[in-house]
Amino acid sequence: MSELELRGVTVRYGHGARAQTAVDAVDLTVRPGTTHGLVGESGSGKSTLARAAVGLVRPTAGQVFLGRVDVTGPSRYARRTRRRVQMVFQDPMSALDPRLPVGLSVAEGLLATGRRTSRADREARVTALLDRVQIDPRRAGDLPGAFSGGQRQRITIARALAAEPEVLVADEITSALDVSVQGVVLNLIRDLQADLALTVLFISHNLAVVRYVSDDVSVMRAGRVVEHGPAERVLADPADPYTRELLRSIPVMGQPLVLADA
Numbered sequence: 001m002s003e004l005e006l007r008g009v010t011v012r013y014g015h016g017a018r019a020q021t022a023v024d025a026v027d028l029t030v031r032p033g034t035t036h037g038l039v040g041e042s043g044s045g046k047s048t049l050a051r052a053a054v055g056l057v058r059p060t061a062g063q064v065f066l067g068r069v070d071v072t073g074p075s076r077y078a079r080r081t082r083r084r085v086q087m088v089f090q091d092p093m094s095a096l097d098p099r100l101p102v103g104l105s106v107a108e109g110l111l112a113t114g115r116r117t118s119r120a121d122r123e124a125r126v127t128a129l130l131d132r133v134q135i136d137p138r139r140a141g142d143l144p145g146a147f148s149g150g151q152r153q154r155i156t157i158a159r160a161l162a163a164e165p166e167v168l169v170a171d172e173i174t175s176a177l178d179v180s181v182q183g184v185v186l187n188l189i190r191d192l193q194a195d196l197a198l199t200v201l202f203i204s205h206n207l208a209v210v211r212y213v214s215d216d217v218s219v220m221r222a223g224r225v226v227e228h229g230p231a232e233r234v235l236a237d238p239a240d241p242y243t244r245e246l247l248r249s250i251p252v253m254g255q256p257l258v259l260a261d262a
């Protein structure tokens, strides 16, 4: 189990007069083996922070640590360690190559481990991973288009797991899915987190969803974290006026989360 720690992370887009600070000196710690929810209105910088955490965006300032390793550093060791942080995105269709059988997509994830494996080993691993996310491994040869949105999202989760991550960054992973299958994906994330002792940064604008999966919560506004703490406390009794406003503006908050099966 590893801690994910962002220290003073700033991300600026553009240059000169058109430069924009999307993330502004954010400190955020995801405790080992826990789920940390990240909420905030559209444009507050959540996705940019997520991208910085996995190395898809280089911070203008600040560092990202996995355990004690600064994964923003240029060394080979930093790069190798960075692969231990994997990301799952909002739209599983664009995250999967439509012409590649899903088994091969999952097998691509195995490359990130850096281990050389035989074809038989790879096939056995892909079978186990698909099984783990409740996709029939006999469908490994099917293309992404043959699956439902919820199934496709589970396949992208299997691909992320193939890299044997210590940290999973989930960016709005249920937002593009039917409400009826959101629960399946959320329960899968919860089970995986517990079984594999994953450290999870979970981003969503849906506060009910965040409350369902998170131990801790941070609230972002205009690139900054304005409040953080245990999920129960922050979402039930926010100290920050912006968080209170955010909670008020999202009607789903007062309603129970419906967790239907796929």
Ligand SMILES: Nc1ncnc2c1ncn2[C@@H]1O[C@H](COP(=O)(O)OP(=O)(O)OP(=O)(O)O)[C@@H](O)[C@H]1O
Pocket (backbone or CB within 6 Å): 013, 014, 020, 021, 022, 040, 041, 042, 043, 044, 045, 046, 047, 048, 049, 205
């Ligand atoms: N590649 C980019 N180039 C320039 N500006 C960007 C880029 N990506 C994001 N931004 C800007 O940075 C700010 C933060 O965006 P970001 O997507 O991180 O926020 P967010 O909280 O994830 O929003 P949403 O929930 O709508 O995805 C926004 O003003 C956005 O327009």
